[in-house]
Amino acid sequence: MSTPNTALLAQLRAIRDLTNTEIRIAETRIGQARTEAVRRELGQNAANARARAQAVEATVRDLGGVPGWIGPLFGRAGAAVKALGEQAQPFDEALLGDLALEHQLLDRARYIKALATTDRNPHAAALAERLITAHTATVEWLTTVLAEEALGGPAALRRTPLQAVSGAAMRLVNIPVSWSARGIDRAADTVRSVPPTVNALLARGARAGDVAAKTLAASRDAALASAEQVTRREGADSTASALHSGRAAAGILEPDELPIKGYQDLNVNQAVAAIKELDESENVRVILAYEEAHKNRPGVVSAAQARAAAIIKEVIGLS
Known part of the structure; x- marks a missing residue:
C-alpha cells in the first residue's frame, strides 16, 4: 500500500x-x-x-x-x-x-x-x-x-456551425417530426449558427449597397409578420405561435410586441434596469434577440445574459 x-x-x-x-x-x-x-x-x-x-x-x-x-x-x-x-x-x-x-x-x-x-x-x-x-x-x-x-437560451456559449448541424440531426433522429413553437425556436437557433441562403444574400446585398440589404430584410420581416397575422386570423393558432416564436428568436418583432413597453426608446441604463425586472427566461431571450438584431449595445446584451443566467440558476436550484 x-x-x-x-x-x-x-x-x-x-x-x-x-x-x-x-x-x-x-x-x-x-x-x-x-x-x-x-x-x-x-x-x-x-x-x-x-x-x-x-x-x-x-x-x-x-x-x-x-x-x-x-x-x-x-x-x-x-x-x-x-x-x-x-x-x-x-x-x-x-x-x-x-x-x-x-x-x-x-x-x-x-x-x-x-x-x-x-x-x-x-x-x-x-x-x-x-x-x-x-x-x-x-x-x-x-x-x-x-x-x-x-431551456432555450440565451446561452453564454454559441454552437459552432458543425455542432449546430449535428445537434439538429440528433433531434431529427430522436424525436417525432412535428412543428411547434419550441421546434421553431430550435430551428431559428440553428439558422443563426449556420447562415442560410437568405442571410448570405443579405450579406452580399450589404456589400453591394446598404439600402438594398435593408430593403430585402424589411421585405422578409414584413412577410413573416403578415404570415403570422393571416394564420392567426384563419384559426391556425399553433402555426401562428410557431411563426411568432421564430420572429422573436430572430429579433424581428415589432416594438409593441416586446415584453418591455417602450423598449426601443430606452437608453442603456433604463434598458438594463428594465431587464433586471424580467422574471421569465423566455422574455429575456426575446429582448436579447431584439437588442442584438438592432442596437446591439454591449452593456445591455451583458445585462440580459446575466439576468437569464440568474433566472436559470433559480430554476435548477443553484441560487
Whole structure:
C-alpha cells in the first residue's frame, strides 16, 4: 500500500496534467463566447488555470517529484483531440464533456486535501482548498450553461456551425417530426449558427449597397409578420405561435410586441434596469434577440445574459 506522501504526489501529478487540458479547452471556448463579457471571463479562467497549474507544479517539486514539462504537451494534444471530436458532437454533449472534466478535477482536489491532511502537509492542503473553490465555481458555471441550453437560451456559449448541424440531426433522429413553437425556436437557433441562403444574400446585398440589404430584410420581416397575422386570423393558432416564436428568436418583432413597453426608446441604463425586472427566461431571450438584431449595445446584451443566467440558476436550484 502506498504511503500518503506517495499517493499525494501521484494525485498532484494527475491534477497537473488535467489542469493543462483544462487550460487548452478554456482557450478553445473563448471563440464560442456569446458576449465580450463571457469572452473576458473565459480568458480569465484560462489565466487562473495556468496559475493553478504552476502552483501544483511547485508543490510537486517540493515533494520531490519530477518536473512536469510533458504535462502541457499532453494538455495541448488532449484538448486538440477533444476540440476536433466536438465538431461531430451535439453542443450539449461537448459541454457535458467539459463538466465531466471539472468534476474529476474537483473530486481529485478533495482527495488531495484528505491526503495532505493525513500527511500533515498544510501547504498542499491549502492548495487543495484553492482548487476545490475554483472547480466548484466552474462546475456551477457549466451547469448553468447546460441549463440555458436546455431551456432555450440565451446561452453564454454559441454552437459552432458543425455542432449546430449535428445537434439538429440528433433531434431529427430522436424525436417525432412535428412543428411547434419550441421546434421553431430550435430551428431559428440553428439558422443563426449556420447562415442560410437568405442571410448570405443579405450579406452580399450589404456589400453591394446598404439600402438594398435593408430593403430585402424589411421585405422578409414584413412577410413573416403578415404570415403570422393571416394564420392567426384563419384559426391556425399553433402555426401562428410557431411563426411568432421564430420572429422573436430572430429579433424581428415589432416594438409593441416586446415584453418591455417602450423598449426601443430606452437608453442603456433604463434598458438594463428594465431587464433586471424580467422574471421569465423566455422574455429575456426575446429582448436579447431584439437588442442584438438592432442596437446591439454591449452593456445591455451583458445585462440580459446575466439576468437569464440568474433566472436559470433559480430554476435548477443553484441560487
